[in-house]
Amino acid sequence: MAIATEPLTEIAVAEKRRGYWGTVGKRLTRDPVSMICAGMLGLIFLAAIFAPYLGLPDPYQGSMIRRLQPFGTAGHPLGTDELGRDMLSRLIHGGRLSLLIGILPVFNAFIIGTLLGVIAGYNGGWANSAIMRTIDVFYAFPSVLLAIAISGALGAGILNSIVSLTIVFIPPIARVAESVTTSVRNLDFVDAARASGAGAMTIMRVHVMGNVLGPIFVYATSLISVSMILAAGLSFLGLGTRPPQPEWGLMLNTLRTAIYVNPWLAALPGVMIFAVSIGFNLLSDGLRSAMDIRN
């Protein structure tokens, strides 16, 4: 009996060594939808990063005689825009800025919002009221309006639109962080840790963070698509990037006049935003279920 069960135990132990995030990663790789999304996003990211080395035509080089060429034109597989610039090249180069202003604000807000939310949730009482009521003020404004207002006040520019989007995303992330932390801190294992004589910082680091970062991270990933759309909106309004820089939101704006002439061409930047948004949304869904390890 003992001999028969021993090897099984060994295997079980070997599998446990992987640790929590290792197990989550393994579960995520088994999910086909997540893997397709990750592959698609990876391709878009790599293309954006290595855009200058792909041998693409100059995205700024226009031509007055080759405007709004259809798909499949010689030398321009995705046609040309309203100033005769190569669409494929502009879409790939546009990803550099679009992805940056889509992800950076969420990343910043994830750090600041998590910090605020965890402090508020763990301490409760007075600190909680002070932080959370301040954050509630931001909820009075619709997020698009808030982003436009802050961007407008700071002035147009990429850096300013990143700052304004960061401010827009701090409240929802802080609120999720606060509610997750509040529910975790009321569990007995936090009391047990306090009963071991551990200080607040140690308990937050060892017992609270590990249990709250996952859900907050999943929520933040789902905000990346919102951020991309808001950033595109800001550029569309002229508050983000400025022409002639390639950026998907701005391209959507400048191509809108071509929508009656060549609607498929005008839709291309929108397709890119859609693909990245849906990719992040499905990936965060997959991550959520991969992290629910009890099933």
Added chain:
Amino acid sequence: MLESTKDMGGPRQSLLSIKGLRKHFPVGGGLFGKKQVVRAVDDIDFEVAKGETLGIVGESGCGKSTTARLLMHLIAPDAGTIVYDGEPVGPSLSLRELRRRMQMVFQDSYASLNPRLTIEDSIAFGPRVHGEPNQDARALARDLLNRVGLKPETFANRYPHELSGGQRQRVNIARALALRPRIVLLDEAVSALDKSVEAQVLNLLIDLKRDFGLTYVFISHDLNVVRYISDRVLVMYLGEVVEIGPVDEMWANPRHPYTAALLASMPTLDPDARTQEAPLAGDPPNPIDPPAGCRFHTRCPFAEEICASTRPRLSTVDTAHAVSCLMYEPGSGHSRATGTRALQFEVVS
């Protein structure tokens, strides 16, 4: 390895001496409403002797668990002093040091383990906080797993959700012992377990108590379990101590009408001795606004006018047996207040 703390005042000095412990929780009110308080624990006094098991029993909401959390200072007491082996907590004994000497096991075995930590890490956390090197803490954790009957090779690297309720509670016990405490508070520690597992864990607790020279405060609503494990029993009602005494004597001869009713409510296997009617009628009164005088007078079969106005004191009726009832205070004005001898209750036990 952390050493168990030395005995200070000799075997006759109480390990814990609690005086006037009080916790009132504010409820409702809000910004403009009237401030109200729940009198969860209201000026209770008791002692825990070295090496004994003190059972604490009472209905839900009587303040049993609050008392345990107050002793651990997981919630701050409003008033009262706690003296640990001659050292008052606060002035001469720091909270951190108290929490090394006193540990607690909670009822919910799953919620009391961090789901992201392995069993070994959970047990080793306390010693690490107290400065134990990582390797020693892990070795200690594995040793303790062995002591509570879980093979370290199999369990050390598992996560809480991979264990059964009984196994998890063994882990919680090991975690409590990792700091080498002298006293362990067991707050309904076996209540959530199956009867067969409960018996195994109870026997494990008894073995550990002998091996480590522990003292237990055992909180439970299960009177059979309390009788099995306890040396003395403390009965609580609405945040107050109504009776405290040796378990056998109290079972044979309950003094307080509430204790008698509590014991009479125990189910029996003897069909001839079945409880025919409820020993107590009604719910306990609201602890926000407890009855004046004796808190039990609204449900007491012996209540008289005097009980509604005079608050009884906890007074000794026998060596080591104290009760808080006007019937045992000579000259209190209660018609049955004849002295300290036990009244005859019809008790089924």
